[in-house]
Amino acid sequence: MTAFAYRGGQLYGEDVPLEAVAAALGTPTYVYSRAAMEQQYQAFAAALGAETQVCYAVKANPNLGILRLFAALGAGFDIVSGGELERVRRAGGDLRKVVFSGVGKSHAEIAAALEAGVFCLNVESPAELHRVAEVAGHLGRQAPIALRVNPDVDPGTHRYIATGLAESKFGIPIAAAPELYAQAARLPQIAVRGIACHIGSQLLDLAPLGAAAERVAALYHRLHDMGIPIQHLDLGGGVGIRYRDESPPTPAAYAEVLQRALAGIPARRVVELGRALVGNAGVLLTRVEYIKDNGSKTFCVVDAAMNDLLRPALYGAWHEILPVRAGRASPALTMDVVGPVCESGDFLAKDRPLAAAAGDLLAVMGAGAYGFAMSSNYNTRPRPAEVLLDGAGFRLLRRRETLDDLLSLEEV
């Protein structure tokens, strides 16, 4: 399904002309389609079947309204901080379906997760295992854990979002895992529950995911032989989406690869999907401030910037940019689409053929994941509003920040 499409020369999201959203709420504004998110979730849940718990990776888009939407669909949640735990709680998510990942969990975060009764803490180092045991001991609880193993496979993605290589900071080398599982099994404050693995993000090739799952399966059997029963396998997330011309795995193909690698293993499965559920369900609406010609280059200066959408600056990521009103304005020119931030790295697109004039509205596509989530107030820029489309209506999920919001924590 494409939630965003032209009708009569106007770009719509669901049944709402995006111009109406900009007229009501201004720009820059993030706009998400409820139908698109629900459909992606249902497609993965159906393909993976009832033995798999789909957890939404909160960091991709942590807005409370979006968490509520996934909670209502039966999703669990993959969190990476105490802050995200609090978001799931306030959104009414089921805390017993929460997996807690991340290399740097603090004492307070571990305690909060144990008190909340989360499904599993995915432990990323021997030191963290001992910290979890210590905190659990203080609380008089047993901590349900998986070890996050690093299978040393190259996911073939951008190096900033590859997490399963030997050189990566994430997880425990899979060869060292059996010994650490044996230690964990001897700790009375620890309940060994699962094996976890996550090799990276924006994965387009299923082979590395299959290879990682096979290594996890081999570890499962090894632990079984050591007398350490494993109840669930958490295969991580990272399924990619189409930003430009990529061919990302379909839910069915993804499910089949996992199924094949894990055949005959009677453990429950967990996946942690972020980008694949929300990435193409969102756009960033922005208005053209100026067209500027430097002689050798033309710039389309818009009111959104790297502080609003960091992916192009951080990863050189490519986002499609569409005029909200098609076939208007001037002939297409090849332009860099840039924001007002004082950095040469502040761009949304480079050398892009675009027909746009000052005052035009543009939609930056594929902005639902790691968009608002990575935004900042750099250059003292209040962050955008966020809006949820629902059929012919839309509602605010987060109002635009004001300067008072930004300055209220500071003292002169």
Ligand SMILES: *Cc1c(COP(=O)(O)O)cnc(C)c1O
């Ligand atoms: C970020 C992350 C995910 C989700 O990644 P996507 O590419 O958004 O699917 C899943 N699991 C862990 C441990 C993560 O850090």
